[in-house]
Amino acid sequence: MKSYTLIAPAKINLYLEIVGDRVDGFHELVMILQSIELADRVTITPNQIPAFQVRCDRVELADEKQNLAYKAAQIMRQEFPEEFANWGGADILLEKQIPIAAGLAGGSTDAAAVLVGLNLIWNLGLTQPELQDLGAQLGSDVPFCLLGGTAIATGRGEILDPIISPHGLWVVLAKHENLAVSTPWAYQTYRQQFGHTYLKDASEMESRATQLHSSPLMEAIAHNDTVKIAQNLYNDLEKVVLPEYPQVQKLKESFQNASVLGTMMSGSGPTVFALCESRQEAERVKTKVATEMADAAIGFWITQLSGNGISIQ
């Protein structure tokens, strides 16, 4: 049986609006999600034993049972018990490039890669929507990680409407290496502080998604107007994360001082990203922010937007 190495890209949020509460305890969101080329490598090797083993090059992820990649394998085992009984499990190697607990969907994209890999190894022939349904059981970002590119995401984030990806933008990412923001904390805090603004009515919530279609950001994406895209980035979670984590606020200000096209925290943070017109410009911004922040514990990455979800290497 063949082994597969998959490329699993990270994502950033170009837009994240929290519109209300859901009966399942999650939030109703309206987002624009965008894949970037910064990616993990996920190698899945059939092991012909009745178990999955996850190995990772980062000690923080040593507890394999907590890893979303392991949970993805377990879902496949439950859904396809015959294939598991016939072919056995797999050794899953995660080679991380995407920072952990960063708001970049690193865990979700590794899980998405496991779904794709086992679909291939067990020759299941699952379609993209079928994989996305399985992915939604693992986390709100997993369906998008499977699809990739650029998409409007609604519901919990799992209802996807793909749109044409912008091109010609470079991304500088920066994250304090020792800082992690809990996503449940960010959403709960948002509910405590802004719950009174939540829309109550399902049709009102739906109309928020419709309104996004005619927003300046969507218009900018449709015309590939990179300056306007960068000027219209939006993330509601900044309202709770930036006051609680002044280091993240400072990082964003430092990007603003470097005259980037636009800058925003991704997802629930703490990664801050900036959009630039060229690689050269991205390098200049990185050097300027690194010098201004003068903190060796801040990691920087330069990458581009990507049109891909999970792909075979």
Ligand code: C5P
């Ligand atoms: O779906 P995922 O496991 O990534 O979500 C992590 C946490 O983020 C959830 O437990 C929830 O607290 C919060 N969340 C939310 N509404 C969403 C997505 C996530 O409240 N649509």
